[in-house]
Every structure is written in C-alpha cells, then in structure tokens.
Amino acid sequence: MKNIKWVFFDIDNTLFDSRGLSTNARKNAVKAMIKAGLNTKFGPAFKKLLQIVKKYGSNYPGHFDKLVQAYKVKKEERSRIVAAGIVEYHNTKFRLLKPFPGVKKTLEKLKASGYKLGIITNGRATKQWDKLIRLNVSKFFDIVVISEEVGSEKPSKKIFRTALKKAKCRAREAVMIGDKPEDMAAEKIGMHTVMFKGRNFTKLINETKKIENKK
Amino acid sequence: MKNIKWVFFDIDNTLFDSRGLSTNARKNAVKAMIKAGLNTKFGPAFKKLLQIVKKYGSNYPGHFDKLVQAYKVKKEERSRIVAAGIVEYHNTKFRLLKPFPGVKKTLEKLKASGYKLGIITNGRATKQWDKLIRLNVSKFFDIVVISEEVGSEKPSKKIFRTALKKAKCRAREAVMIGDKPEDMAAEKIGMHTVMFKGRNFTKLINETKKIENKK
Known part of the structure; x- marks a missing residue:
C-alpha cells in the first residue's frame, strides 16, 4: 500500500503561467490603447498600469479606466480606448491560456x-x-x-x-x-x-x- | 451637393445578429452545464433560463447561478456547473460574433x-x-x-x-x-x-x- x-x-x-499571462495581456492591452489614441509611450503607460494594479488590487475591474483618467483622456474618447484595452487583454489571455x-x-x-x-x-x-x-x-x-x-x-x-x-x-x-x-x-x-x-x-x-x- | x-x-x-448570438450562446451554455452535471433535459432547462433572463434582465450577471439554484444543485457542485456554462457561453459568443x-x-x-x-x-x-x-x-x-x-x-x-x-x-x-x-x-x-x-x-x-x- x-x-x-x-x-x-x-x-x-x-x-x-498566470503571472506571465497577466503581464503579456496587460502589455498588449496598453499597446492597443495607445493605438486607439492614448497619447503616451508604451514604457511609462505600462509602468503606470502596474502601479494602478498594485494600488487597487488585481481583481479590481477598472484598471484601464484609471489609466485613461491618469492620462487625462477626453471624456468622449475614454470608453473607446478602454474597450480597445479590454478586447486585447481578453484576446491575449484566451490565446495564451495553456x-x-x-x-x-x-x-x-x-x-x-x-x-x-x-x-x-x-x-x-x-x-x-x-x-x-x-x-x-x-x-x-x-x-x-x-x-x-x-x-x-x-x-x-x-x-x-x-x-x-x-x-x-x-x-x-x-x-x-x-x-x-x-x-x-x-x-x-x-x-x-x-x-x-x-x-x-x-x-x-x-x-x-x-x-x-x-x- | x-x-x-x-x-x-x-x-x-x-x-x-445579436439576438441569434445570445440564443446560440445560451443554448450551448445549457448543454455544457448538463454535461457538467446539471441533472435535467435540455428543453426545460433552456426554457427556465429564458424565464430567468426575462425576470432579471439581460444585463444581470447571475443567470446561470439562478439556473443551478432553480434545479437545487448541491452547493459544492454549483460553481463547477456555472463555470462550465460561462466558458461555453463566451466561447460561442466570440466564435459567432461577426x-x-x-x-x-x-x-x-x-x-x-x-x-x-x-x-x-x-x-x-x-x-x-x-x-x-x-x-x-x-x-x-x-x-x-x-x-x-x-x-x-x-x-x-x-x-x-x-x-x-x-x-x-x-x-x-x-x-x-x-x-x-x-x-x-x-x-x-x-x-x-x-x-x-x-x-x-x-x-x-x-x-x-x-x-x-x-x-
């Protein structure tokens, strides 16, 4: 026995690799948000996002909202840029989840x-x-x-x-x-x-x- | 001019075709939940789900929770069966969204x-x-x-x-x-x-x- x-x-x-998945998903989301009109460079925006995740916790649902607010994005542009981030975040996660x-x-x-x-x-x-x-x-x-x-x-x-x-x-x-x-x-x-x-x-x-x- | x-x-x-998409996603979700252990037939379970959607509104986030409660699923089985429904619902939606x-x-x-x-x-x-x-x-x-x-x-x-x-x-x-x-x-x-x-x-x-x- x-x-x-x-x-x-x-x-x-x-x-x-949950950590690697989140990191890649967040990186791709920031890139998509910049492409959608977030007016900044990748490096500082990604750093800012990590600070937001740390401050509000990883389960907080509004990380990207806080990011566009931090960059003072005009109100009428926010939802488009946030949605671009969300779509890319989820696409990356589902693609890499193995x-x-x-x-x-x-x-x-x-x-x-x-x-x-x-x-x-x-x-x-x-x-x-x-x-x-x-x-x-x-x-x-x-x-x-x-x-x-x-x-x-x-x-x-x-x-x-x-x-x-x-x-x-x-x-x-x-x-x-x-x-x-x-x-x-x-x-x-x-x-x-x-x-x-x-x-x-x-x-x-x-x-x-x-x-x-x-x- | x-x-x-x-x-x-x-x-x-x-x-x-938003309506067709939701219908297909819900049908596939119910099938996945039955496969995961929801003890009922497809027909009545799908009908019950539509009643729940109607009662709580389509933006309510807990349709599948209400469904397993309606079928008196044991507490320790609920999250597994609900998750099976959620995964299949989203997979169907993203696959058919055109x-x-x-x-x-x-x-x-x-x-x-x-x-x-x-x-x-x-x-x-x-x-x-x-x-x-x-x-x-x-x-x-x-x-x-x-x-x-x-x-x-x-x-x-x-x-x-x-x-x-x-x-x-x-x-x-x-x-x-x-x-x-x-x-x-x-x-x-x-x-x-x-x-x-x-x-x-x-x-x-x-x-x-x-x-x-x-x-």
Whole structure:
C-alpha cells in the first residue's frame, strides 16, 4: 500500500503561467490603447498600469479606466480606448491560456499510478473553475477546494483541513504542491509539501516518489 | 451637393445578429452545464433560463447561478456547473460574433460615396465599443453616441439631438438605420429613418439613394 494517497495542487503559477499571462495581456492591452489614441509611450503607460494594479488590487475591474483618467483622456474618447484595452487583454489571455509543459502527462501518470488528485486554491469559485475548464484539466481532479467556498484562504490551516476531510485522507498521506509560501503552510498540519516554481512539471513525479521512499 | 450627409446606425441586430448570438450562446451554455452535471433535459432547462433572463434582465450577471439554484444543485457542485456554462457561453459568443453579410462592403461604399457614418446606440459605453472593435467596424464611424454617455436612451429625442450636434448636421440631412421602433423615433425630430430587420445589408445603399432621390 502507498504511503501517499492524495496529491493536491495550487492552480495559478503551478498548473499554468498566470503571472506571465497577466503581464503579456496587460502589455498588449496598453499597446492597443495607445493605438486607439492614448497619447503616451508604451514604457511609462505600462509602468503606470502596474502601479494602478498594485494600488487597487488585481481583481479590481477598472484598471484601464484609471489609466485613461491618469492620462487625462477626453471624456468622449475614454470608453473607446478602454474597450480597445479590454478586447486585447481578453484576446491575449484566451490565446495564451495553456498548462505548463508536461502538466497533462504528469497528471495522467499520477492518476495511473493510483494517486487521487485534488485542488486547493485561493480565489473566487467560478473564476478558479473557469481556469480549470479552459486549461482542459478539470477531469483529472477528484476534489476541488476553493477559498471562497470554504470561507478561509491559504495559508490558514482551515482550508487544508477542509480538503483532507473531503478527501477522507490523513495529513501524512497527502502532498501539497504549489509555488508560494502559503501553499507550504500545509506542513503545519502535517502534510508533505513540494515547492514548484519552475516549469518542468514532469519532475513532480520524482518528487512524489522521493516522498514515498522517505517513508 | 448631397441632400443626405450623415448615415447613423444602431449596433445590436442592425450590424450583427445579436439576438441569434445570445440564443446560440445560451443554448450551448445549457448543454455544457448538463454535461457538467446539471441533472435535467435540455428543453426545460433552456426554457427556465429564458424565464430567468426575462425576470432579471439581460444585463444581470447571475443567470446561470439562478439556473443551478432553480434545479437545487448541491452547493459544492454549483460553481463547477456555472463555470462550465460561462466558458461555453463566451466561447460561442466570440466564435459567432461577426457582422451581417455585406456590412463591411456597404459601409465602405457609403464612405466612398461621401457619406459620414455614425452610431447611435443604447447601452453601456465600453460594452458597445467592445462590439464595434470585435466586429472590426469601428474604423468606419466618424462619431459614436452611446446612451450611457449621453444620459438618455432611444427613443428619447435627446440622444438623436446630441448625435446631430456632434455631427454638426441638420436633422433632414441625416438617416437613422435600425431594427426597432426606438430607432424610428428619430423621425420625431425630422431625421430620415430606415427600418432594417433583415440580413441583406447591401440593400441599404438603395435605401439611401431612394431618400436622396425623394428630395
């Protein structure tokens, strides 16, 4: 019998390059806005947008509105320039939204080796499901635990405990794989953890085996 | 000198098949939700969705949430099924969003004949601009007048007067083309109107000529 029964994953920057996607989408959006009439150079406009994202948070829906306001765009031009940014932002995101290389093969192998797979992620429920569906990986996961539904975010112990309870799994029989310290907090309740910051997803199979062999 | 100087258009169901698009997107969304686990048949679920859209209005953002609630989907299944609907809804919309046949050719011909072109539309500014950009027709229009920015919707006279003022054009030198009585209300201030309900956009050139010849 295996020592490890469940392997849990974070989504953003673990299954796909969320950060790179946002950066590219924002860059292309700024270029489209300049082409639509935003009277500035790319460099300072992109820097300004990043400041706005930082100030208002990444889930704030009016980043581009704040950008045209910052550049004192005439009222009658604003919606056209903002819409040009929104269209290009979404087109870029949907075009580039793909799992890291090796993700599907690795999930398939883990499943074939008898592991159960789960997601433990922070975020809004439909938004996180939207990503799993568009990445075409939702079928791999036996359970999906999202902070909005639990009412508690990583690194709090509650969200990890909720996932284990749903999985009917003991902490020491589970691995949490993610890219952030908040994912590594799973250790506090006795889960194994693997920090995954790179892109070579297939290495995870070795990591899982190493944990098996430690036992 | 021409008697008609400006030709104004509505967007939805005039430049593209907005109604057909929504219908197809909603149908595909319901199918995706059933595939994702919504336990019902397509016919009644689609009918229920249309009732929800009617009750809460087409701009309400939670139609699919109301649908899963109506079918008493378990809480932990809801976000997955709703996300499946949202993804399919958007994919269908972006795939099918195209101008009616002949739109671009007609707009090009009207421009080449010396007419100025404009938009007079009801709706949210960035959303209406989003459509013009995705339809790839925004370049044809010299002015775009949107109800949200005017603070007044068709059929009120104010939005037509605002458009004429921006265009520096007399009412009798302008045509309004649209699919609804609200567009025909332009007559009340002396504009010419053409009701366009079909799909054969190229006929509009004849309509414009007819108005010229009447003079």
